[in-house]
Amino acid sequence: MTHHQGTASEIVITKPDNLEVEINSGAMTRLAGVSESLTGSTGIHMAIATVPPGRCSAAHYHVNCESSIYVVSGEGLFLSGEKLDVEEQVGPGDFIFVPPHANHQPVNTSETDDLVLIVARNAPVEIVIDLEGAGRRDC
16 A cells, blocks of 8 residues: 655545555444545545444544544444434435544444445544443444
């Protein structure tokens, strides 16, 4: 993978075959297209996340940033709340706003299709705290 460090006045286009593989969260994988190491971004990060059928991310929250999520395809639940007891149906075209310190966990409820999400946040690097023993653990 070739990393390209952009400058303040330089446009950087990241091609699909040059995405940055990020750490997995539960069964969810995330590939960044705009990141500090790929583009030199200092105030935004953008990635595509995929949750396989019947699986979920780890229950977690972000300390240092707010996130915006767009559901590209698939169906699922978005768990939130102090004990992750709020379950909202999500599907294609839905936008989700996640403020800092908000517990959350995306869950793919399909048996056959990936849940595909575009994730943007207002920090180049996130600080994630996993919620041990919280949320769905059977996925």
